Amino acid sequence: MHVPDGMINLPVSAAAGVVAAGAVAASLRGARRELGSGPLAEGHGAERTAPLAGLVAAFIFAVQMLNFPVAAGTSGHLLGGALAAILVGPYTGVLCIAVVLLMQGILFADGGLTALGVNITVMGVVTVIVSYGIFRGLLRVLPRKRRSVTVSAFVAALVSVPAAAAAFTLLYAIGGTTDIPIGKVLTAMVGVHVLIGIGEAAITALTVGAVIAVRPDLVHGARGLAAPLKLRVDGELVDAPAPAAGPAVPVAARSPRGLLAAGLGTALLLAGVVSFYASANPDGLEKVAADKGIDKEVEEHAAADSPLADYGVKDISNARLSGGLAGMIGVGATVVVGSGIFYVVHRRRTTNAPGSSGPSASASASAEQA
Amino acid sequence: MGAGHAHKLYRHGHSPVHALPPHCKLAAVLCFVLVVVSTPREAVWAFGLYAVLLAGVAALARVPAGFLLRRMLIEVPFVAFAVLMPFVVPGDQVQFLGLSLSVPGLWGAWNVLAKGTLGVAASVLLASTTELRALLLGLQRLKLPPMLVQIASFMIRYGDVITDELRRMSIARRSRGFEARGVRHWGVLGKSAGALFIRSYERGERVHLAMMSRGYTGTMPVIDEMTASRAQWTSAAALPLSALAVCLLGWTLL
Known part of the structure; x- marks a missing residue:
């Protein structure tokens, strides 16, 4: 889905570049807050950002190489936008996807350099915002159980892929270099990407479920789910005293x-x-x-x-x-x-x-x- | 790290192209691609001249054509998209080999193919003549936010580690008789991805603590300050400037 050079005209590419730059700037600030929370991490947000976001970006990069067999001979791979948003939070998610796309563009020539803004906007910003918005919305409505987290992750990833395809079609409608009837583009793009989205959704949900089973504290989207710590004192369960200066406050508490x-x-x-x-x-x-x-x-x-x-x-x-x-x-x-x-x-x-x-x-x- | 410290994307050499400072090369490639993209598609000969320019740079850098072409295979998926264009775009039709193709569709396909291929070739040349670390330093010199450059450098440094981890997990699965054949096996692969995330994140935490204990405060010290002389900037600008001349010629002759 990487957009090459010459597919979207220069003014629209430049506008998308401005959007992408703004989103990355906002994410740099937000990621510091997201990664700076947690039991070991108070006050270390700024210096934790680089190693953690870098490793998560490396993870996204690697997981895009994990092939999932679909049927006889064909296989697909994960795009990872929704997964990143749910696992590490929306700001870090945008940041990691943007870095992955930047490196893919410069090193592997995957996606054009002038189309970098388009790629970051479509695959990073739109995917993350749509998936995280749906994810949070569903978590509010569904009962507070672990299963809800995986279900919400499924729906969020399912919608995010065709949403990115629709966003690309919108950009193409404004600044495409060839006049393909937009209805046709939209049908083809969204049709194909609904199918891709089903695979993406299944794998995202399975992955989130696997992480939640082992380290639920690492799943950013499920932080509110942690049960309060109880201590057994004289055979009775009592609430553990809250640690000072609540490190458990969810990041998005603003x-x-x-x-x-x-x-x-x-x-x-x-x-x-x-x-x-x-x-x-x-x-x-x-x-x-x-x-x-x-x-x-x-x-x-x-x-x-x-x-x-x-x-x-x-x-x-x-x-x-x-x-x-x-x-x-x-x-x-x-x-x-x-x-x-x-x-x-x-x-x-x-x-x-x-x-x-x-x-x-x-x-x-x-x-x-x- | 026994297998050499250079990444496989980089092709070691001592050509004048290798010797240019990375930020000059980055700026030159970016300007070149910008010029290519803004060339009118009807000036077919201009794209031929661009290709000749790039071939000249490749010859100067002593990058063999086979290496370059193999790396350019990355654009195959969107070639498929371009091939579809003449069939779906409405407009005047021409008959070719018994197929009815639309003229605007052919122009569109040509436009995307020519510009995309030139862009890919330019990026491949850049990556094969510049070391990864130098590229990152060049990005920093070009005023990319230092934090972004740091994240990118961590991603590059640990990308191979994480990918190898994924490969070891795959070997472990296969040596236990697992073979992913279809949708039924997605559960196992999803668990692998989850385990990979936990390992990556925990490795990130360990890296952070290790760096803290060595005095890291959130910024990386720049040890080798790179500077570019006027002559180096001039030679780097040769590519985009000659491309600009071709582009202007293309607009005037149209």
Whole structure:
């Protein structure tokens, strides 16, 4: 999946390079925090980063060579983005994938030098953000058991691979050097990568399960699962005194507010401003439908009369302004509906288990923190 | 470390190309690829000239053609993608050997193939004439964040160790009669990957402690400060500058 030189034009490659550089810079700071936590590691975040992230990058590099036989003669290998994010955390994950891609580009000529930004953005940033987001989201909803971790890892890896393929298609749609109909690219890319994603998901889940069975403390995504240490004193179980200055505090204990605000801002910006520059031509599916006459039988959508029909606000005549406004309203509605669903599910999960209120309450509290 | 300290990617030599400081070479390769990518695809002869330029550098570095071509096999997967293009891109069709190919598709395939191949050849030349450690120092000289360079150097140093560990695990599995034949055996392979992660991570912790006990504070001291003279920069710039001339010619003659 390494993008070679000359496939994406220079402006888009440069823009992707800026995105990748920003992500790597943020990850350098975040990885220091992620790797600086743990029983042996207080205050050593900065100097632990290089050896640990380097060794994890070497691991990713090696595990990409581990061939998994699929059927008679064919085999696949792991891409590792989701695995890295779940095992060592999203920041370190992005950092390791970026370093692996950089070294592959310079040393093995795998992936073009001018396409390095595209490669890091698609395979590092998108994969890690999508997989880690899904992973955390599922862990919040599912019961707090080890099996949930492997199930979430499966789903996260499953979605992350086609998501990266879709991100590549998006970049190709903006800056591809050849006009392949985007619908076709998307179908081919996502179709193939759903298959790859199934393998990736199975192996990621198996690997995470294997690590969790031996060293659950090493799985970054499952840190909240560690049971509190109990001591048996005079035949009775009592809680062990908490070690000073809680090294067990999960790394991501910072408020997610900044992240949420940034994400919302980006979505609004994309919907409101960038969509001005999107192609006004029908997209691949609409075009195929129009060409083949499929759409003759399509009845007007029930909401066609709604104020947002065809992505424009009804009474605003400026096409760009109305498209942008519709995009922003759409983002707002999606956010409201999405967080509503999450809130309801979260409420139900915490109220469903009143009997075990102790662990469940603390669980939801730590989930809130995370 | 009994088998020599140079990586197998590097081809030892004493040519003028080997002697150039790494950051000059890195900058030259990057500029060269940038120029190649911004050349119009219709200027077919320009890509031929680029190939001649690269062949000249390879001859100067005394890198044999067979070595170069073998290393360039890495681009085979995307050649397959390029071959598909003439069949899926819509547009004017031409008949060739009884096949109906689209003209824009052929141009697209040519574009990706030519630029991609030149990029791969340039990177292969860079990696085979520059030692890995020198490349990393060059990246640092080019103002890549020192932390990133450190991570990359740890990855390069331990990459072979970890890969060997993977191979030893595979030998151990096979000597116990295991053979991975299909999806049923993924469980074992997944456990191997998990064990490999734990070993890598624990090795990282040990490396960190060992370095701490030798006075490591988070930064690597730079012992050999590399400098490049004006003459070295000039000779490194010969490749991208001549490529730039070809590119400009390509745009004007179009």
